[in-house]
Amino acid sequence: MVHALTSAYICIAMDMTRRDIHNSEIPALCRSCEVRHKGMCGALTPDELTQLSRHTRQVAQAVGEELVGESTDVAAYDNVMRGVVKLSKTLEDGRQQIVGLQFAPDLVGRLYATESPITAEAASDVELCRVPKAMLERLLEQNPALRKRLMDQSLRELDEARDWMVTLGRKTASEKVASLLLLIATHLEPDARDDRRVFDLPMSRLDIADYLGLTIETVSRQLSKLKSAGIITITANRHIDVPSLARLRARCG
Amino acid sequence: MVHALTSAYICIAMDMTRRDIHNSEIPALCRSCEVRHKGMCGALTPDELTQLSRHTRQVAQAVGEELVGESTDVAAYDNVMRGVVKLSKTLEDGRQQIVGLQFAPDLVGRLYATESPITAEAASDVELCRVPKAMLERLLEQNPALRKRLMDQSLRELDEARDWMVTLGRKTASEKVASLLLLIATHLEPDARDDRRVFDLPMSRLDIADYLGLTIETVSRQLSKLKSAGIITITANRHIDVPSLARLRARCG
DNA sequence: CGACTGATTGAGATTGTTCAAGTTCGGTGG
């Protein structure tokens, strides 16, 4: 609980560096930090926040814009404030695999590496808080709480990557699609009370296919099957209604 | 270079707690620490080593023995001294996926979690250095170098997991098999000079299939194809000769 | 309205699986 105030603080501090105090997005940003306070923000002292805010930049990127390219030098880390970032890798011949999604308040960027092993791209319109690489790494030395948070994020990402390996290697197409819907539903609305979820897919059919190791046609067919089985309803291609998460989960293998 | 001495030191310290000083395995263990000094050993001060050695146990486990089970409580971490450990996850209906291999001098075990998200099992006969969970975590607080090493290992494992996701999701059966051979060849003999590699597979066809998301029959067929293409020769099922790593790499997609 | 992009649907081709024999390897006992 002690973090709630601190989290609100950083958001304002970060925001004020670049935006007018009356900017309509401020409350939203603060709320998102406040509500979750799982992000790195929550691990910082007011002093560190003020210091950080001087080097930090609020960045908005539109769908499809690249944050960092594979095998490219990285100068900064991006803290996701709003939206979804997709991480992918590409084979020489163009085959692509999405290897992770990052939601607020994750930090995007391979710690300590000078060269990014993956591509990071805005999967939806995103707002980021960009921290210079050296700056964050220095902070990391000084602040054990921050260190622990980022360590925890890395370990959680490793757990998720391994979970996904099971999905990629051992599940059928229909289980894969169900698994992705479940993943997105639980990440986008982590604290809904009941068993229903309504959300917009933050990605195209191609992205879904690339995440699941399938083709867009197979994805489309499996979505249609889930639809006719009454597990989901789809409107406007992206808008998904899951009346019962439990029934969806039962299809995940 | 400063680490070489330290590394040798810990190996002896650890070993002396349980084994006679004349035990024939001591030199081998020391050498492996000394040569690589990438493991956690190398990050410890002599004092810490002595302290650690009092709580540490040298453990040998035979092929197939489980180190930790999925969703099981963990009381210790295992440092791999010799052999290969395989990490896997299983779906309710028994479908299995191997999600990683660990070679010396990796540390096995999900840091900070009380419950292991995966199963760890000896893929070959292994020798482990078992450190009580609390002990290692305490050491981690005190020692920044150790912390950095384990952080680096976690990040490297994350990179590897994501690389493997590409293999699982986007490569053909034959590229998958070639990729695994390459992975094993490079990990087992990391510092061979030329382009040839000769090694014994540390795993059965079933393990290979479970790592690649294939069936044993498909693995077998693809190995036969690589054999008749002259990329590898196989003797006694497990013994692999790769005359040219470059040619193998060209088949990895 | 018409062109364009993204998604769906269908039909046939392909890859990998399943099921069913064989074969080889490594150990064991005569």
Next chain:
DNA sequence: CCACCGAACTTGAACAATCTCAATCAGTCG
């Protein structure tokens, strides 16, 4: 040392899942 046994591996043929290619549909932007 050899014959035998079970487990692990290989091979073949039929089958199923997914992909590919192609046509159609729906929504969006000039």
